[in-house]
Amino acid sequence: MEESSRKVFAERLRDSRERLRGLTQAQLAEKTGLPSTSISHFENPEGTRKPSFDNLRRLANALEVTTDYLLGRSDDHVGMPVANDALYRDVQNLTDADKEFAQLMIKKMLEKNQPKG
Amino acid sequence: MEESSRKVFAERLRDSRERLRGLTQAQLAEKTGLPSTSISHFENPEGTRKPSFDNLRRLANALEVTTDYLLGRSDDHVGMPVANDALYRDVQNLTDADKEFAQLMIKKMLEKNQPKG
DNA sequence: GCGCTACTTGTCGATAACGTCAAGTTAGTA
DNA sequence: TACTAACTTGACGTTATCGACAAGTAGCGC
Numbered sequence: 001m002e003e004s005s006r007k008v009f010a011e012r013l014r015d016s017r018e019r020l021r022g023l024t025q026a027q028l029a030e031k032t033g034l035p036s037t038s039i040s041h042f043e044n045p046e047g048t049r050k051p052s053f054d055n056l057r058r059l060a061n062a063l064e065v066t067t068d069y070l071l072g073r074s075d076d077h078v079g080m081p082v083a084n085d086a087l088y089r090d091v092q093n094l095t096d097a098d099k100e101f102a103q104l105m106i107k108k109m110l111e112k113n114q115p116k117g
Numbered sequence: 118m119e120e121s122s123r124k125v126f127a128e129r130l131r132d133s134r135e136r137l138r139g140l141t142q143a144q145l146a147e148k149t150g151l152p153s154t155s156i157s158h159f160e161n162p163e164g165t166r167k168p169s170f171d172n173l174r175r176l177a178n179a180l181e182v183t184t185d186y187l188l189g190r191s192d193d194h195v196g197m198p199v200a201n202d203a204l205y206r207d208v209q210n211l212t213d214a215d216k217e218f219a220q221l222m223i224k225k226m227l228e229k230n231q232p233k234g
Numbered sequence: 235g236c237g238c239t240a241c242t243t244g245t246c247g248a249t250a251a252c253g254t255c256a257a258g259t260t261a262g263t264a
Numbered sequence: 265t266a267c268t269a270a271c272t273t274g275a276c277g278t279t280a281t282c283g284a285c286a287a288g289t290a291g292c293g294c
Contacts, residue, residue, distance in 0.1 A: 005174060024270065035253060040272060047273095052251060052280080053167035057122060057188050066191075067184040071174055074183075098226045102219065109215045141240065152283060157242060164243095169250080169281060 007045050008072035014043040016063045016070070023063075031062035124162050125189035131160040133180045133187070140180075148179035 017023050017039075025043075029036035034055060041049040042059075051059060060067045068074040134140050134156075142160075146153035151172060158166040159176075168176060177184045185191035 050170035067188055102223055106219055
């Protein structure tokens with residue numbers, strides 16, 4: 001189980017390092033404090049090594065990508081631009097009913113601004 | 118090293134489970150396929166166990182939160198999956214004034230739900 | 235008191251990831 | 265050819281996490 005996400009991780013790690021940040025394994029190794037051979041092991045799609053809790057964090061930090069992207073849980077490597085916006089944070093804590101109401105109201109405001117939908 | 122993020126993980130896991138999803142450890146255990154004692158170990162702020170690659174994914178999937186949130190890399194537990202949520206999409210198209218108003222209203226609804234902070 | 239649910243804490247052996255190291259390959263350049 | 269850089273692959277012992285299990289605590293209704 002989860003064999004496929006291991007492969008996705010390998011591909012995304014390499015892709016993030018090379019295409020996105022233009023780093024060598026040695027450079028990423030220095031940024032993360034990991035040995036470069038560990039990076040190589042991780043990037044091998046047929047390999048078996050998976051990063052630990054800490055190492056996943058270090059890789060994501062050094063590459064400035066989300067861990068969700070590396071883990072294949074999200075297709076975008078950048079977080080939501082508004083991820084820390086108070087509004088988004090608050091909305092999540094609303095009851096379902098209130099959230100529904102907020103959604104309706106926001107729709108109304110939208111329609112007001114853009115006559116014809 | 119990374120001792121603090123282990124503590125953050127413990128807090129956010131428990132918070133996500135209880136406050137956000139209203140699950141017992143046993144219920145989360147069933148959703149993830151993990152033993153409930155493992156959940157308990159993870160949620161202990163003074164504990165030492167950290168989730169593996171696969172178990173982190175399972176927890177995030179079951180709780181519908183980002184791994185970045187659980188790992189303390191993002192302050193918001195919602196990520197890309199909900200970017201398609203109508204509410205979030207709509208909010209981005211609001212005028213600044215309307216967005217401000219929406220935010221205020223949402224805050225009011227929050228306070229109503231949680232009497233006293 | 236009893237029983238029940240939710241959770242905690244610690245131990246066990248097994249498995250998996252760890253860092254380190256050695257020995258390779260592959261591509262480019264002199 | 266020789267040399268270097270970037271990377272691969274496999275093996276080693278160490279350490280951490282694994283699931284499973286036992287025994288515990290705390291609270292709540294009866």
